[in-house]
Every structure is written in structure tokens, then in C-alpha cells.
Amino acid sequence: MIGAIEAGGTKFVCAVGNPDGTILDRTAFPTTTPEETLAKVEEFFSKHKIEKLGVGAFGPINLRAGSDNYGAIENTPKIPWRYYPLMEELEKRFNVPVAINTDVVVASMGEYEYGIGKDVSSCLYITVGTGIGAGLVQDGKPFQGKNHSEMGHVLLKKHPEDTFEGACPSHGTCLEGLAAGPAIEARYGRKGADLADQDHVWEIEAYYLAQAIMDYFVILSPEKIILGGGVMKQEKLYPMIREKFMELLNGYIEVENVDELIVAPGLNDEQGVKGCIALAVKQ
Amino acid sequence: MIGAIEAGGTKFVCAVGNPDGTILDRTAFPTTTPEETLAKVEEFFSKHKIEKLGVGAFGPINLRAGSDNYGAIENTPKIPWRYYPLMEELEKRFNVPVAINTDVVVASMGEYEYGIGKDVSSCLYITVGTGIGAGLVQDGKPFQGKNHSEMGHVLLKKHPEDTFEGACPSHGTCLEGLAAGPAIEARYGRKGADLADQDHVWEIEAYYLAQAIMDYFVILSPEKIILGGGVMKQEKLYPMIREKFMELLNGYIEVENVDELIVAPGLNDEQGVKGCIALAVKQ
Ligand SMILES: Nc1ncnc2c1ncn2[C@@H]1O[C@H](COP(=O)(O)OP(=O)(O)O)[C@@H](O)[C@H]1O
Ligand SMILES: Nc1ncnc2c1ncn2[C@@H]1O[C@H](COP(=O)(O)OP(=O)(O)O)[C@@H](O)[C@H]1O
Ligand SMILES: [Zn+2]
Ligand SMILES: [Zn+2]
Known part of the structure; x- marks a missing residue:
């Protein structure tokens, strides 16, 4: 099973699905502090065995190839998230390969693969x-x-x-x-x-x-x-x-x-989570 | 040896070189009709044994993957060249793999590889x-x-x-x-x-x-x-x-x-021909 996290600035959506884009379970909750929010993410994924994780994050994020802080949030107005090493923290907690990109790239992936x-x-x-x-x-x-x-x-x-x-x-x-x-x-x-x-x-x-x-x-x-x-x-x-x-x-x-x-989008507000699945599958 | 053609709207530059970007021989002549111009191209390359050919062409050209007319000049104001199947003609005449792109992409390749x-x-x-x-x-x-x-x-x-x-x-x-x-x-x-x-x-x-x-x-x-x-x-x-x-x-x-x-460019007006070499080598 593939894990998906739409890490938005106001809410997080977590889901699990198959490589064909079928979503099997999902949840959503407001974005608060990184610790509190990631605790809820852990809670959701503790119910599912995932092999890979795809993440679409609010930006700006560091996607500079070879950078030490690859996958970290950068200089955001949301102070508790500023410079938060999101990808590294997710890798640590779930011990699976994590693929990360911006929310819009991930939406694009969803529509490209399944929409x-x-x-x-x-x-x-x-x-x-x-x-x-x-x-x-x-x-x-x-x-x-x-x-x-x-x-x-x-x-x-x-x-x-x-x-x-x-x-x-x-x-x-x-x-x-x-x-x-x-x-x-x-x-x-x-x-x-x-x-x-x-x-x-x-x-x-x-x-x-x-x-x-x-x-x-x-x-x-x-x-x-x-x-x-x-x-x-x-x-x-x-x-x-x-x-x-x-x-x-x-x-x-x-x-x-x-x-x-x-x-218009074809996936009716599902392009984000489905795009996370596609991103994880492809990486 | 690699062949290079900078196919410009006012002049053609033909060259041969090594994969490291060294130019071994070159010539230039004005762009006239396709037949006349390609006859001069043939004359130049008849003196050299090339394995591959890279071309940077004036546009617009058809670079649509899978298109029947891939590598043809499109709707240009230069009437004799309009819809001329440049890549196909070059493949026919030289019987080597031909890689084609726009003049600017080829200049970019030259600077990227050697400049x-x-x-x-x-x-x-x-x-x-x-x-x-x-x-x-x-x-x-x-x-x-x-x-x-x-x-x-x-x-x-x-x-x-x-x-x-x-x-x-x-x-x-x-x-x-x-x-x-x-x-x-x-x-x-x-x-x-x-x-x-x-x-x-x-x-x-x-x-x-x-x-x-x-x-x-x-x-x-x-x-x-x-x-x-x-x-x-x-x-x-x-x-x-x-x-x-x-x-x-x-x-x-x-x-x-x-x-x-x-x-500023690093290659001093050689980015075009060197880019053709790089394009051919990479393809
Ligand atoms: N029906 C609507 N017509 C015009 N603007 C709308 C409508 N619904 C929401 N908006 C605007 O869209 C913005 C919110 O965009 P949205 O994509 O829902 O959230 P976000 O960009 O924060 O993820 C708000 O500025 C809101 O005023
Ligand atoms: N020293 C210069 N200062 C300003 N403009 C110049 C100069 N030399 C050439 N140009 C302009 O550049 C254009 C020609 O660009 P060039 O790159 O030489 O050719 P092309 O684009 O046709 O391949 C002309 O419009 C010319 O007026
Ligand atoms: Zn702005
Ligand atoms: Zn214009």
C-alpha cells in the first residue's frame, strides 16, 4: 500500500491507496504545530502498512538536488514550520522511501496519471x-x-x-x-x-x-x-x-x-492525494 | 567524428569535431534554397566520415514527439523552406543518426557541456x-x-x-x-x-x-x-x-x-556548432 500526505497550510489530508490510484482510507485534520500535526499523521498511518510515502507540501520547500536540507520547509510565514525538515522527519518516523514535491506539482501528477x-x-x-x-x-x-x-x-x-x-x-x-x-x-x-x-x-x-x-x-x-x-x-x-x-x-x-x-480538473478534489500516490510510485 | 550543422536563416555553418567539443574543420555559406544549400552541406561532409549529426535549426520546427513530420521546418516566412523535411533529408543523405533542435536550445547545450x-x-x-x-x-x-x-x-x-x-x-x-x-x-x-x-x-x-x-x-x-x-x-x-x-x-x-x-556566453560564437556536437553525442 502507498501512503499519501497532502500537507497544506491550513489542513493535512492523509490517505492510503493502491498504485492504480484507488484510495482505501483517508483522514483530514487542521495544520497546527509540526509536533502535534505529525503525531496525528503517525496515528493514521499506524493503522496501515505502507511501502512508500508521497507528500505534497505547502511551500516554499527545499527541492534543490543534493542539498543537506532537501525536503525541508523554507522561509514560510507560518513560524512553527519555518525550516522544519519535513521529509527527514517523515523518513525517520515511517522508515519508508519518501517522495516530496509542492502541492501544485503533486496535483499535476494526480491529473496526469489518473485524471x-x-x-x-x-x-x-x-x-x-x-x-x-x-x-x-x-x-x-x-x-x-x-x-x-x-x-x-x-x-x-x-x-x-x-x-x-x-x-x-x-x-x-x-x-x-x-x-x-x-x-x-x-x-x-x-x-x-x-x-x-x-x-x-x-x-x-x-x-x-x-x-x-x-x-x-x-x-x-x-x-x-x-x-x-x-x-x-x-x-x-x-x-x-x-x-x-x-x-x-x-x-x-x-x-x-x-x-x-x-x-477544469478531472479528479474532483482528489488530484492532491492521488498525485501523492503517483509521486511515491514513480520515485 | 561528429558532424554539426548550424542551420540559420541567413547562413549555414557546417563543422566536424570530437565528442569533447574540439572543432576539427568548418565552413560557412549563405542560406539559399534547400536544394542548393544542402548540396553545399553534402560537399563539406563528403570530406569527413561522420558517425552522427547534430543540427540546430531556425524555426519554427516540428519537434512534436511521434509526429510524421518530426524535424521538418514549419510555417516560416522563408517560402522555399516552408514545411521542408530537414531532418529526413539529412538522414537520407548521410545515413547516420540525426539529432535536431532549435538554434537556441543547441546554443544552450554548447554552453552547458563545454562553456x-x-x-x-x-x-x-x-x-x-x-x-x-x-x-x-x-x-x-x-x-x-x-x-x-x-x-x-x-x-x-x-x-x-x-x-x-x-x-x-x-x-x-x-x-x-x-x-x-x-x-x-x-x-x-x-x-x-x-x-x-x-x-x-x-x-x-x-x-x-x-x-x-x-x-x-x-x-x-x-x-x-x-x-x-x-x-x-x-x-x-x-x-x-x-x-x-x-x-x-x-x-x-x-x-x-x-x-x-x-x-555572457562563454564560447565566443562557438556555442552553436559545439552545441550541435553535444546534441548528437547525447542522443
Ligand atoms: N465561489 C467562489 N468564487 C470566487 N472565489 C472563491 C470562491 N470560493 C472560494 N473562493 C476564493 O478562493 C480562495 C481560497 O482558495 P482555495 O483553493 O479554496 O484554498 P487555498 O488556496 O487556501 O488552498 C479564497 O480567496 C476565496 O475567496
Ligand atoms: N553593437 C550592436 N549594438 C546593438 N545592436 C546590435 C549590435 N550589433 C548588432 N545589433 C543588432 O542585432 C540584430 C542582429 O542580431 P544577431 O544575433 O547578430 O543576428 P540574428 O539574430 O539574425 O542571428 C540586429 O537587429 C542588429 O541591429
Ligand atoms: Zn509576486
Ligand atoms: Zn510576439
Whole structure:
């Protein structure tokens, strides 16, 4: 059996499953201190005999090949987790091979192996939630540079009618600063869910997401672009993003069918745990 | 012996060398029609016994895995070359394994194997010339999505003092449209080489290149970023780009030494042919 941990900033999901992606048991609990949280993780896995463990973690994490602190959380605002050697602690406690990556790469792995990306050679999974992140799986492997990507921080051209100065403390008007859930809330003084009928809000949101997707597309040439996360609950965004993306691309690269290129997740909130399984199986 | 062909849009360079990157013989001639040009290629290689051939080609080319026309030139403005099956023709004529990639990926391979990227795990090579392109080598392999990247077409925020509408026929103000040699010439009515003493020109140029590099950096996390091409003959651009890049990144990702991150090529115009050798050896 394969173990899976979605180590999120607000909650942990633990699960066990088969290499084919079937989930056999699962639990979830809030993220508190590392000691308390890992005690609950141990409790769950004490009921199951696992051979391998896959982990999708909130970031930033150290994925620098050959680094002493590989698999440790890095400089996070969540103080008790700052520099916590997550992978090392899990290896110590469970004594099985542990594979770790970012939450978005793991979601991408899930969709690639078992979901909407099953029949393609590369998936880019973008989450538009409290933050914006993206992870690429290319030919079955997580794309990995010197460290993991931080794709939510690409710089964007402002929408001509948008006067918001941007919410990213580092870059102001990067994608995350302009289009993550908190940016919408800061721009309009109301949460995205309460702005559902305001066309102008989603017009601007789609404009920014399409722009970033254009950049990802010309750089990475992914075969599927999957958009998930809380903000994408506004399903009208999908056709708007597709249309704006095709306008921006303007025929420069041929896209056979944009409805199949830019899509919603196929796994219905299970891409994370299933991706952890895939990550563990593949490593 | 390994054969190398830098198949450029204005000239072809043919060479033979050893797997260690030593070049033993070379020639260059203008690119005319495919038949005429390949006849000259045959003439050169008839003097040498090659085991393998590496090719860096002007684009766009078909690098879609499994495609019937893999290695063919695609929809280029150079009419006689449009849809020309370059790789197939070379295989037919020389009857050796042919490895093909874009000119920028091949330059990146050259620097990665034999040049300034010798000791790192990933190189992004950016050329700023008549067009702008970039190629990534990650862990010794060309990065390859569904097709090759078109990184010169990332979208940018305009410099507040730049009123130029952009020269890219598809996107107007993408990086290539704002910062390639012809964009500089269109903006000021004079060639870049004749504007060397106009600080404002290079201020704007560095602003755009730094912005694009920021996007590449957060998406790809390369260990070296190498800037080559005619426009980079303005060497003052290097420190300006480094400074603006660090301002834009604003500490979000740690960069130990930006002078070692953003650099000039190490191979002095030989990165192309040497990269062809590396490509052939590795495939
Ligand atoms: N129906 C909705 N419409 C628009 N925005 C939403 C909706 N539901 C949640 N959000 C926004 O999504 C963000 C939370 O994203 P989510 O992916 O659920 O969590 P997280 O990113 O923290 O893991 C919040 O900023 C919230 O306002
Ligand atoms: N010293 C220079 N300063 C600024 N721009 C230059 C300089 N030399 C060449 N260029 C510009 O670089 C472009 C040619 O780039 P190059 O890399 O030499 O060729 P190509 O991209 O066609 O292979 C032209 O637009 C030219 O104006
Ligand atoms: Zn940012
Ligand atoms: Zn363009």
C-alpha cells in the first residue's frame, strides 16, 4: 500500500491507496504545530502498512538536488514550520522511501496519471486560490529546475480599467498580486464568491489569467492546462480565459482545440492525494 | 567524428569535431534554397566520415514527439523552406543518426557541456538579435514540451516612458516586439549599434529583458541565464539587467550571486556548432 500526505497550510489530508490510484482510507485534520500535526499523521498511518510515502507540501520547500536540507520547509510565514525538515522527519518516523514535491506539482501528477491528463504527455496544473501556483509534469516526471517553480509570480500588464495596485508584498502586480482570491477581495472589498454577478470582476480576472497562461504556454508548451482552486469555482471563467488566451496568442502557435487545452480538473478534489500516490510510485 | 550543422536563416555553418567539443574543420555559406544549400552541406561532409549529426535549426520546427513530420521546418516566412523535411533529408543523405533542435536550445547545450554552464545543472540561453528566443537545458537534456518553446513571445508591461506600439506582428508588445534589434530600430529610426551612447535606449532595453528574465526565472528556476545575440554586444546591458532583475525579484527567491546567474556566453560564437556536437553525442 502507498501512503499519501497532502500537507497544506491550513489542513493535512492523509490517505492510503493502491498504485492504480484507488484510495482505501483517508483522514483530514487542521495544520497546527509540526509536533502535534505529525503525531496525528503517525496515528493514521499506524493503522496501515505502507511501502512508500508521497507528500505534497505547502511551500516554499527545499527541492534543490543534493542539498543537506532537501525536503525541508523554507522561509514560510507560518513560524512553527519555518525550516522544519519535513521529509527527514517523515523518513525517520515511517522508515519508508519518501517522495516530496509542492502541492501544485503533486496535483499535476494526480491529473496526469489518473485524471484529465491521462492521455497526454504534459500537464500544467494551476491553482487559483489564496495564492497562485502552478506545477508542470512532463513525460511523467515533475519538472524541476534548481528549485521548484514559483509560477504565480510572473509579471503582468495591467488591465486598462484596473486601478488596483496589486496585493503581492514582493511584486505588487504579479499574477498572484492581481488575481488570487485575496487580491479580488482587496480590490472590491468583498469576497469573490459574493461578486458572482459582477461581469466586470471576471472580465479582469480572466484577462490576467489568460495573460499568464500565454506566458506559460510559450515557455513550457504543455499539452493540457488545468485550472483549479477556489476562485475557479466561478465556472464562467473557463470560456472567458479560453477566448482571451486565443486572442493574445493570435495564431502564433496552432491550437487545435482550446476547449481541450484549457480545462477544469478531472479528479474532483482528489488530484492532491492521488498525485501523492503517483509521486511515491514513480520515485 | 561528429558532424554539426548550424542551420540559420541567413547562413549555414557546417563543422566536424570530437565528442569533447574540439572543432576539427568548418565552413560557412549563405542560406539559399534547400536544394542548393544542402548540396553545399553534402560537399563539406563528403570530406569527413561522420558517425552522427547534430543540427540546430531556425524555426519554427516540428519537434512534436511521434509526429510524421518530426524535424521538418514549419510555417516560416522563408517560402522555399516552408514545411521542408530537414531532418529526413539529412538522414537520407548521410545515413547516420540525426539529432535536431532549435538554434537556441543547441546554443544552450554548447554552453552547458563545454562553456560557462559546465558546472551547473541547468542553463537558459537567450538570444537577443533579429528575433528573441531562448532554450533550456535541464540536467543535460533539452527541455521539450509538446513542441519547442517560443519564449521570446512572453507578454510584458510597457515601460512608462515608452510610447512604441511594439513590432511583433502577432502580439505587438511581447518581448520580441519590444526588445529585439528590429524593435529598437523601429522605435528610434536608427540601428542599435548607432545608439550606443543613448542611455535611455538601454535603460528601456534592460527593463524589458529583466522583466522577461524574471518570468523565466520563476517558471524554470535555471541555474545560469546566458544572454547572447547581436543586441547584447552593448555590454553595459549586463549590469543594468542584473540590477533591474534583482529589483523586480525583490528578495522573493534567494539569489546568491546575480553576477554568476546572469552572464555572457562563454564560447565566443562557438556555442552553436559545439552545441550541435553535444546534441548528437547525447542522443
Ligand atoms: N465561489 C467562489 N468564487 C470566487 N472565489 C472563491 C470562491 N470560493 C472560494 N473562493 C476564493 O478562493 C480562495 C481560497 O482558495 P482555495 O483553493 O479554496 O484554498 P487555498 O488556496 O487556501 O488552498 C479564497 O480567496 C476565496 O475567496
Ligand atoms: N553593437 C550592436 N549594438 C546593438 N545592436 C546590435 C549590435 N550589433 C548588432 N545589433 C543588432 O542585432 C540584430 C542582429 O542580431 P544577431 O544575433 O547578430 O543576428 P540574428 O539574430 O539574425 O542571428 C540586429 O537587429 C542588429 O541591429
Ligand atoms: Zn509576486
Ligand atoms: Zn510576439
